[in-house]
Amino acid sequence: MPPEKQQSLLTFWGKAHPASEVPAHPLAYHALDVAAVTQCLLSSDPARCSALARALGVAESDCVRLLGALAALHDVGKVSLPFQGKAPEHRPAVLSDYPELVDPGHDTAAWLWFVHLAPRDLKDRLAPTGALNRMLPAAFGHHGRPPGQDRTTPRRARDHFPPESVQAANTLVEWVLARLGPTDPLHISxxxxxxxxxxxxxxxxxxxxxxxxxxxxxxxxxxxxxxxYWYDIACPRAEQAVRASGVVPAPPAGLRPFHALASLPEGSATPLQHWAETVALPAEEPILCLLEDLTGSGKTEAALMLAHRIMAAGRAGGLYLALPTQATANAMFDRLGELYRGLFKRETTPSIALAHGDRGMHPGFRAATLPANQDERAYGDETAETVADVPAGAQCAAWVADDRRLAFLADIGAGTVDQALLSVLPARHAGLRRWGLLGKVLILDEIHAYDAYVGEEIAALIEAHAALGGHTVLLSATLPTSLRDQLTNAFRRGAGVAQSPQEAAARPEALRPYPAGTVLCRTGEDAQSIAAWSRQARRLPVRTLATPEQALSEAETSARDGQAVLVLRNTVDEATAAYDALRDRGLSPLLFHARFALGDRLTIEAEVMRRFGRHSQAEDRSGAILVATQVVEQSLDVDFDALFTDLAPIDLLIQRAGRLWRHARRGRPGREELVVVTPAAIPDPNESWIGAVLPGTAAVYRNHGVLWRTARLLEAEGALDLPDRARALIESVYGQSAPTPEALLRSSSEAEGQAMAGRAKARAEILPLSSGYADTHHWEPDHRIRTRDADDPVTLRLGRWQDSVIQPWIDPDPKVDRTTAMAWQLSQVSWNLKRLARTAWEEPDPALARAVAEARKTWGRWERDLPLVVLRPTGKDGWTGEARDDKGQPLAIRYCPQRGLSLT
Known part of the structure; x- marks a missing residue:
């Protein structure tokens, strides 16, 4: 290559706004920096590199070279005339005679160059055109969404890329193909x-x-x-940077038995955990494991044993544990902190991140990190910038500022399923989540706990994970047949295997074992019964009450008798009303639901675990009452002496029963029975059968036929025989032959129709594997993407008006490394209220508007349109503020750290 061509290329700038005396960084140097980092990341991460190579159908060495070459071209659009004009002081002299043009974004410019101007060598030397058409948008669209792919404007491409720019791009391509690309063209479909x-x-x-x-x-x-530059500067810098960045996986520990992994006495494993330790796992292909057993059987520890075996075999480099709610994620993280540590070599310090909350680090772990520069400025006119031209440092700062996202870059991540689902939805930087999950074991807990909309998304997540060779473990105490089939079929699609006729004929559901462990891979399915001989069968008496008021009276009596009591209502408003009623009776209940600011919620969670957790003491439990919603239904290791619950579908009642007499305790007061508030299951109920007694339950669980069949079952059985009859109980409610009274057929049909509509709506939003990384959706920030099929959730930030300044509701605290940015995240609350505006609104008071603008300056770039509710004190515990409805009209909001958020 003639030296003058390289010298001309080096006059094109790629980075500015220096932190040193050098004013700019050449585009070609930055291209090589990123290519070197890409190669180092892949070389230091065997699990991900192997997964990508298998997915592409190439050797790992070729995968490293191919992706390094693509990375070197990621910013080729910056040679365009509009981008080089963003910093006139650095604009190459060879472009001085050309006019300024509106910038489409250097990602879109790169696509225009590739389609109309790229040298043929690029398409001949790397991969077939069809594959490059899918891979290069992934390189160009590294700012969180695909580039605009307009194929109809060759004139526009020539306007943006004058001959000098084309020559610079071609020079870069020529060097990349000679030094970085595969030796021979790759055959990638x-x-x-x-x-x-x-x-x-x-x-x-x-x-x-x-x-x-x-x-x-x-x-x-x-x-x-x-x-x-490549050999002496870029590569050595990349090796140092990748080591220091905190994103290289720690090496996994060698295979060890369950008791050593969990630091338990030998022989203490439950049957399910023993199965996870000994079951045959197929090699060299994606695996789906399904664990079905009652609460308290150690399903999560069994799942971690399976993950340990997969990691020890070099087939995964970490795990992500996805749970239904923030509360379950927090509790699971703390409960298993020490066991996580055993997954990695003792001399290493793996990274760990909880996808919610203000948490302290567990000993032996380090925080997941990534370099970020919040202050890095955009080039040119910021008001006209495209997403692609937000500098990498600023995008990184915005993304990693949220622990929920950072969890995907850690060796061990725990968070809500919603964060994982964003990897299959058009959320900005969905690719980072997909990359984060690549090469990890994905564990989905309480898989039964979702509606049809989320279930469709979860199926897409399982399919996408399997398509890249990923291993998934599903946990459930109660799994209806239809959901089981949906999830296993999704895995089959992703793994590229059809269900065999023998498996399809392996019904009826009543013949499936329970408890059970299932391993599914390309060669078939193996479901094994998990013997329950080490756990005594449980016959849990069930008693019904006609009204919630009766339940509150009995709850009061139980508490005054010294019992630890749970009152579980099906809606936040009903739970709050029950909390107020018990306070009026002179009691001091604790209220727990989803409508608290995250920081307050974490405080309440900690108190719930102190009073009612596995290690709670008699003096803390005696007479304590928790009023809660479904947030205590899953994964929380809490234990009550008395449990009063609203009617719910049978699978959820079995879940709730797992919180009653959960652990052996000496001298436990009261008697073991589940008390359910429900109307009688009369043979000919009217349409208001459930709504007249439990209006919230009627609204939450729309299939009233399922509720009626559950109530009838409770009356007929008088007890729950677990685990022996768990499968039969569920099928008697959900089975195709289960009867429904005529008056409830309408609600059941409507619920089934809503479920079908929910699945259809979810499919319309999901990124199909067949589309690749295409510009076919509106790629939005996280908080604008819906993962649940409720009223559109609105994320509010709560601020306190103090001394003409707005402070986050949760105070920053340097003693626990709680920054202002983290304090604002802990001051967030999500509310599914349809008529609440989803975006920021103008403040009519000029002083307040100025204070709001100042507060937002501390927020990340992609967070600044979140609504801010400014709260003022109105009494001993209450604070009030104002929001807006979808028509811009004011709504009065009340917030109390003991009662949560409500409209006044």
Whole structure:
């Protein structure tokens, strides 16, 4: 390559706003920085590299070279005339005679260049055109969404890329193909490229963030030819940066028995845990494991044993544990902190992140990190910038500021399922989540706990994970047949295997064992009965009450007798009303639901676990009452002496029963029975059968036929025989032959129709594997993407008006490393209220508007349109503020740290 061509290329700038005396960093140098980081990330992460290579159908060495080459071209759109004009002081002299143009974003410019101007060598030397059409958008779209893919404007491409720009791009391509690309063209199918594209976008985004950090990649004057810069500067810097960035997986521990992994006495494993330790796991292919057993059987520990075996075999480099709610995520994280540590070699310090909350680090772990520069400014006119031209440091700062996202870059991540679902939805930087999950064991707990909308998303997540060779473990105490089939079929689609006729004929459901462990892979399905000989069969008496008022009276009596009492209502408003009623009776209950600011919710969670958790003491439990919603239904290791619950479908009642007499305790007061508030299951109920007694239950559980069949079952059985009859109990309510009274047929049909509509709506939003990384959706920030099929959830931030300044509701605290940014996240509350405005609104008071603007300056770039509710004190415990409805009219909001958020 003639030296003058390289010298011309080096006059094109790629990075500005230096942290040193060097004013700019050449585009070619930045391209090599990111390529070197990409190669280092893949070389230091065997699980992910192997997964991508298998998905693409190429050797791992070729995978490293191919993706390094694509990474080197990620910013090729920056040679365009509009981008180079963003910093006139650095604009190459060869472009001085051209006019300024409106910038489409350098991602879209790169696509225009590839379609109309790229040299043929690029398409001949790397991969077939069909595959490149899917892979290069992943490289160009590293700012969180695909580039605009307009194929109809060759004139526009020539306007944006004058001959000097084309020559610069071609020079870069020529060097990349000669030094970085595969030796021979790779045979990659278009379908394989589609499957891998989103993860590739996440990989290159991560590489770009690291490669843009000036602490490792200081701006360098254009004094070195490309070979010298690559070998002597970029590669050594990349090795140091990748080691220091905190995103390289820690090496897993060697295989050890369950008792050693869990630090328990030998022989203490439950039957399910013993099965997880000994079951045969097929090699060299994705695996789906399904664990079905009652609460308290150690399902999560069994899942971690399976993950340990997969990781020890070198087939995964970490795990993500997805749970239904923030509360279950927090509790699970704390409960299993020590066991997580045993998954990795003792001399290492794996990274760990909880996808919710203000948490302290567990001993032996480090925080998941990534370099971020919140203050990095956009180039040119910020008011006209595109997403692609938000600098990498600022995007990184906005993304990793939220622990929910950071969990995907940690060796061990725990959080809500919603965060994982964003990897299959058009959320900005969905590719980073897909890359984060790649090479990890995905554990989905309480898999039965979701509606049809979320169930469809979960099926898409399982399919996408399997398509990249990922291993998934599903946990459930109670799994209806239809949901089981939906999830296993999704895995089959992703793994590329059809259900055999023998498996399809392996009904009826009553013949399936319970408790059971199932292993599904490309070669078939193996379901095994899990013997329950080490756990005594439980016959739990069930008693019904006609009204919630009766339940509150009995709850009061139980508490005054010294029992630890749970009152479980099906809606937040009903739970709050029960809390107020018990306070009026002179009691001091604790209220727990989802409508608290996150920081307050964490405080309440900690108190719930102290009073009612596994290690709670008699003096703390005696006479204590918890009023709660479904947040205590799953995964929380809490234990009550008396439990009063609203009617719910049978599978959920079995879940709730797992919170009653959960642990052996000496001298436990009261008697073991589940008390259910329900109208009698008369043979010919009217349409208001459930709504007249439990209006909230009627609204939450729309299939009133399921509720009636559950009530009838409770009356007929008088007890829950567990685990022996768990499968039969569920099928008697959900089975196809289960009867429904004529008056309830309408609600049942409507509920089934809503479920079908929910699945259809979810499918319309999901990113199909067949689309790859295509510009076919509106790619939005996280908080604008709906993962649940309720009223559109609105994330509010609560602030306190103090001394003409707005402070986050939860105070910053440097003693526990709680920054202002974290305090604002802990001051968030999500509310499913349809008529509440979803975006920021104008404040009529000028002083308040100025204070709101100042507060928002501390928020991340993608958070600044979140609504802020400014609260003022109105009494001993209450604070009030104002929101807006969807028509812009004011709504009065009340917030209390003991009662949560409500409309006044």
């Amino acid at each position: 278009t379908d394989a490229a589609k499957r891998a594209a989103l993860a590739v976008a996440g990989l290159i985004a991560t590489s770009d963030w690291i490669g843009s950090a000036q602490r490792w990649f200081a701006y360098t004057r254009p004094d070195h030819d490309l070979d010298t």
